[in-house]
Structures are given as structure tokens and as C-alpha cells.
Amino acid sequence: MAAIRQPSVLPGFGLTFGFTTFFLSAVVLLPLAALVLMAASMTWHDFVHVVFSARAMGSYRLSFGASFLAASINLVFGFIIAWTLVRYEFPGRKLIDALIDMPFALPTAVSGIALTTVFAENGWIGQYLQPLGIKVAYTWIGVTVALTLIGLPFAVRSVQPALLEVQRDLEDAAETLGAGRLYVFRRIILPTVLPALLTGFTLAFARAVGEYGSVIFIAGNLPMKTEITPLLIVIRLEEFDYKGAAALGFVMLVISFVVLLMINLLQAWGRRRIVAGAR
Amino acid sequence: MAAGAQSASLDDISTRPGRDTIVSSIVRWTFISLSLLFLAALLFAPLATVFVMAFEKGWRAYVQSFADPDTAAAIRLTLITALVVVPINTVFGLAASWAMAKFEFRGKSFLITLIDLPLAVSPVISGMVYVLLFGLHGWFGVWLQEHDISVIFALPGIILATMFVTFPYVARELIPLMQQLGNDEEEAAITLGAGGWITFFRVTLPKVRWGLVYGVILCNARAMGEFGAVSVVSGHIRGLTNTMPLHIEILYNEYNFVGAFAVASLLTLLAVATLVVKTLVERTGYRRR
Numbered sequence: 001m002a003a004i005r006q007p008s009v010l011p012g013f014g015l016t017f018g019f020t021t022f023f024l025s026a027v028v029l030l031p032l033a034a035l036v037l038m039a040a041s042m043t044w045h046d047f048v049h050v051v052f053s054a055r056a057m058g059s060y061r062l063s064f065g066a067s068f069l070a071a072s073i074n075l076v077f078g079f080i081i082a083w084t085l086v087r088y089e090f091p092g093r094k095l096i097d098a099l100i101d102m103p104f105a106l107p108t109a110v111s112g113i114a115l116t117t118v119f120a121e122n123g124w125i126g127q128y129l130q131p132l133g134i135k136v137a138y139t140w141i142g143v144t145v146a147l148t149l150i151g152l153p154f155a156v157r158s159v160q161p162a163l164l165e166v167q168r169d170l171e172d173a174a175e176t177l178g179a180g181r182l183y184v185f186r187r188i189i190l191p192t193v194l195p196a197l198l199t200g201f202t203l204a205f206a207r208a209v210g211e212y213g214s215v216i217f218i219a220g221n222l223p224m225k226t227e228i229t230p231l232l233i234v235i236r237l238e239e240f241d242y243k244g245a246a247a248l249g250f251v252m253l254v255i256s257f258v259v260l261l262m263i264n265l266l267q268a269w270g271r272r273r274i275v276a277g278a279r
Numbered sequence: 280m281a282a283g284a285q286s287a288s289l290d291d292i293s294t295r296p297g298r299d300t301i302v303s304s305i306v307r308w309t310f311i312s313l314s315l316l317f318l319a320a321l322l323f324a325p326l327a328t329v330f331v332m333a334f335e336k337g338w339r340a341y342v343q344s345f346a347d348p349d350t351a352a353a354i355r356l357t358l359i360t361a362l363v364v365v366p367i368n369t370v371f372g373l374a375a376s377w378a379m380a381k382f383e384f385r386g387k388s389f390l391i392t393l394i395d396l397p398l399a400v401s402p403v404i405s406g407m408v409y410v411l412l413f414g415l416h417g418w419f420g421v422w423l424q425e426h427d428i429s430v431i432f433a434l435p436g437i438i439l440a441t442m443f444v445t446f447p448y449v450a451r452e453l454i455p456l457m458q459q460l461g462n463d464e465e466e467a468a469i470t471l472g473a474g475g476w477i478t479f480f481r482v483t484l485p486k487v488r489w490g491l492v493y494g495v496i497l498c499n500a501r502a503m504g505e506f507g508a509v510s511v512v513s514g515h516i517r518g519l520t521n522t523m524p525l526h527i528e529i530l531y532n533e534y535n536f537v538g539a540f541a542v543a544s545l546l547t548l549l550a551v552a553t554l555v556v557k558t559l560v561e562r563t564g565y566r567r568r
Contacts, residue, residue: 005384011475016378031408105550107504109524114325210401213506230403
């Protein structure tokens with residue numbers, strides 16, 4: 001132990017490190033290993049058959065397509081909301097700032113039934129969209145709406161601190177020298193917040209891909225049409241097809257890892273840029 | 280640079296000279312209206328709906344929906360789960376942050392990534408891993424059945440799945456906070472002869488108390504509200520293995536909207552309370568990184 005750890009006068013390394021690694025292994029790592037082992041116990045042929053079945057492909061298309069769309073909406077509105085909260089003073093600003101975290105604190109089942117009620121044909125908003133021929137509840141649009149709500153806090157909270165970092169004196173200097181607002185935005189504001197914007201997008205996307213609770217109420221859950229991948233996993237489990245479920249779970253796990261890696265790279269990039277900007 | 284820019288931009292919102300042109304005020308009102316419209320449709324309307332639907336048939340129907348023994352059982356189960364899970368994950372968070380923040384060792388950042396792993400995993404997978412371990416056709420299914428132990432479709436499974444999902448919340452709050460606050464006081468206490476536990480309770484714990492509160496309330500909110508992971512392991516047995524979020528689903532699918540939204544209103548109030556505590560903690564000067 002002494003070889004891998006620098007000496008310290010503080011006690012308790014053995015106890016806390018031991019407890020942390022033991023508990024982490026017991027609660028998180030071993031169960032995840034069980035999933036990988038279950039998927040690995042399949043023959044390659046069976047695995048491919050499950051993972052690339054038409055129904056699975058349909059669910060990926062919806063899960064990743066709707067998540068990408070939702071994260072893109074959050075990229076735009078996350079920036080608009082963060083900008084509004086950081087730059088403008090208006091009544092209720094602090095309240096709205098606090099409420100941004102609501103989708104994070106609100107149980108997904110609650111947001112699921114509430115969104116479905118609002119966007120149903122006779123709902124508060126659904127009744128106005130119905131005559132326009134837009135059906136939200138029980139379609140892919142509803143899935144996107146639910147995933148947008150879920151990802152919103154991640155997008156706003158990523159951009160907000162970055163916007164505070166933007167050097168206002170640089171903006172003033174640019175304007176004094178004759179730059180228009182759009183030019184200032186493109187050359188000063190956007191470069192500063194770009195890593196944060198992309199991080200927010202990726203976080204919102206990652207959260208949306210795995211989301212289950214809020215989606216299953218508003219999606220129609222029809223195979224090939226409005227069935228998300230997590231729901232397909234649950235259906236496989238209920239059929240006691242553990243291997244099929246594990247194979248699909250494995251695919252999602254791999255994608256989560258890739259997204260996680262991207263987030264880490266983006267954040268490292270963002271930190272480098274801020275450090276470079278300070279010099 | 281960062282601190283100066285931050286305080287300046289907070290102070291002079293909308294008071295900067297030379298900014299009151301027509302264009303800038305049009306831009307301002309466009310941004311504010313877009314933000315408010317977006318939030319109204321996506322967030323405020325659903326929140327209001329919860330209470331409107333819960334009280335659709337009046338106060339008495341609302342109150343009566345809690346008299347249903349299955350609803351009462353669901354509330355009890357959710358409270359029991361949170362009472363077991365939150366303290367365990369709090370102890371874990373404290374241990375993990377002590378190990379990560381007080382010592383330098385190889386592989387630390389990898390370990391921190393592993394602790395955050397449950398946040399990146401779909402809730403459905405968080406529940407499924409325990410089904411694969413302890414379910415009837417899982418790795419230990421036969422052994423458990425022979426010994427007459429039920430984990431899946433029973434309380435232990437619900438607790439395990441909730442523990443997985445809420446695992447990182449306290450730790451990820453405390454690790455950066457402890458790292459930032461440094462070890463000077465602790466080292467002084469130890470050098471002057473205080474024991475490890477005394478140092479922890481008298482020096483470290485008071486130092487990180489707001490971060491701890493922050494992590495614990497977020498952990499609790501997620502523990503009480505978790506749907507996907509618990510749904511996979513619970514088996515949805517009314518009155519026995521239904522937590523509040525699962526009970527909402529059952530009532531909603533039975534078209535008992537008052538009942539479903541009444542339970543939902545409790546969870547919404549929990550979320551509001553969580554945000555209030557969070558805002559109060561932030562007002563003490565504690566800021567999330």
C-alpha cells in the first residue's frame with residue numbers, strides 16, 4: 001500500500017479506502033460484471049441476432065434519434081435560458097433559476113403522467129396542437145418532449161458558469177472598436193462557451209438515452225414505432241429472456257461508456273481553454 | 280480573473296451604460312419571452328397539472344385517496360427504502376471522500392469515475408443487473424430459491440436497486456469539496472494529538488456540513504422518486520412491493536387519475552422541498568462545482 005500511496009499524517013486510509021472499494025465492488029461493479037458475463041455467455045450468432053433484430057433496431061432509432069433531437073433543442077434553449085438568467089434582470093429571475101433543477105428533482109413517473117396529460121388531445125397544450133395536425137402524446141414527438149424536459153437542467157447548468165466566465169471588458173472593448181453584437185457573439189462569447197455547450201449537449205443526450213420513467217407514459221409503446229430501447233429491455237426481462245435483455249443492456253452500456261468518455265474529453269478541453277484565456 | 284469577472288457580471292446586469300438601444304431591448308425581451316414560453320410549456324404546465332388533476336374532484340376526494348390501504352402501503356415502502364438507502368450511501372460518501380480527498384494514490388481518478396458510473400447507466404440497467412444476479416434465471420437464482428430467500432420482487436431487491444441508482448450522490452458532492460478545502464486543519468489536529476475519529480467529527484464534518492446536506496437531500500429525492508430501476512425488480516405487487524412512483528403508474532393505468540395525481544402531488548412537494556433546501560444551502564455560500 002505504501003508504495004502506491006504518498007505518505008500522510010492523516011489516519012484512516014486503510015479503513016476508508018477498503019470500505020469504498022468493497023462497497024463499490026459489491027453494489028456497482030459485480031452486478032455490472034454479471035450483466036457483461038450474461039451477455040458474454042451467449043453465442044456470437046445469438047448475440048448478433050438479438051442486438052440487430054428489426055425490433056431492436058427500431059428501438060435504437062427512436063431512442064437515439066429522439067435523444068439527439070431533444071439534446072439539440074436543449075442546446076439552443078439551454079443557451080437562451082442560461083443567457084437570460086445570467087445577463088438580464090427581470091421579476092422572478094431567482095425563482096426561475098431555482099426551478100431549472102426541477103426536472104432533476106421531480107420523480108420521472110410524475111413528469112411522465114403530467115406531460116402526457118398536458119400534451120394529450122384534450123390537454124392544456126395538446127388541444128391547440130390537435131387542430132394543426134400535430135399529435136404529441138403517444139408519438140415520437142411526445143418521446144422527444146419528455147426527453148427534452150429531462151435533459152434541460154444539464155444543458156442550462158453547463159452553460160451558466162461558462163457564461164459568467166465571459167469577459168465583459170473584452171466585449172466592451174470590441175464594441176468600442178466598432179464590432180457589432182453578432183460579431184462579438186461569434187468571436188468572443190461563442191468560443192468561450194462552446195466547450196460548455198457541447199458538454200451540456202452530451203450530458204443531456206446521455207441522460208435521455210437511458211431515460212425510462214417519463215417516456216413510457218407519453219410514448220405509445222408500439223414495437224418498431226414508439227418503443228424505446230430501455231422498454232424493450234424491460235419487456236425481455238418480463239419474458240424471462242435474461243440473455244436477450246443482457247445483450248441489449250450491454251449495447252446501451254457500451255454507448256454510455258463512449259458518451260462518458262466524450263464528456264470527460266470535452267470538460268478537459270473546456271478547462272484548457274479557460275486556463276489559456278486567463279493567461 | 281474568474282472571481283473578478285463573476286462578481287462584476289453579477290452586479291451590473293442591465294446597468295451597463297450604452298446598452299439601452301432599441302435593438303438590445305428587442306433582443307432582451309425576445310430572450311426572456313422565449314425562455315419563459317419554453318419553460319411554461321415544458322415545466323410549469325406539467326407542474327400545475329399535477330395539482331389541478333389531484334384536486335379535480337375536490338379536497339375530500341384528494342384526502343380520501345390516501346385512505347386506500349395500497350396507497351398507504353406504497354408510501355410506507357418508499358419511506359422504508361429511503362430510510363435504509365440514504366444512511367448507507369451517506370456513510371459510503373463520507374468514507375469515499377475521506378479516502379479520495381485526504382490521500383494521494385495511484386488510480387484515484389479512475390476510482391472516482393467508477394463511483395460516478397451509476398449516473399451514466401440507464402435506470403433500467405441499474406435494476407436489471409440485480410435481476411440477472413438474483414432473479415429466478417439469474418446467476419444465484421436457484422441457490423436463493425433452495426434456501427427460500429427472495430431478493431427480486433421483494434424488499435431487498437428494491438433496496439439494492441435504489442442503492443445502485445443513488446450510490447454516487449453524496450460522494451460526488453463531498454469529494455471535490457473536501458479536496459478544495461484542503462487538509463491543513465486535519466493535519467494540525469492529528470499533530471496536536473487528536474485521534475482520527477475526533478478529527479473527523481470535530482474538524483472535517485463541520486467543514487463539509489453544507490455539502491453533506493446538499494448530497495443527502497439529492498440522494499433522498501432520487502431514492503424516493505426512482506422509477507425505472509425499482510420497476511424492474513419490484514414485480515408490482517400491490518400493497519407489498521409497490522413504491523410511490525410504481526403506485527402512480529398502476530393508478531394512472533387504471534384511469535384513477537385523482538389517486539395517481541394525489542400520490543404524484545406528494546412527490547412533487549418533496550421535489551419542491553428538495554429545491555428549497557438546496558437554495559437555502561447555496562445561500563450559505565456553498566456552491567456546487
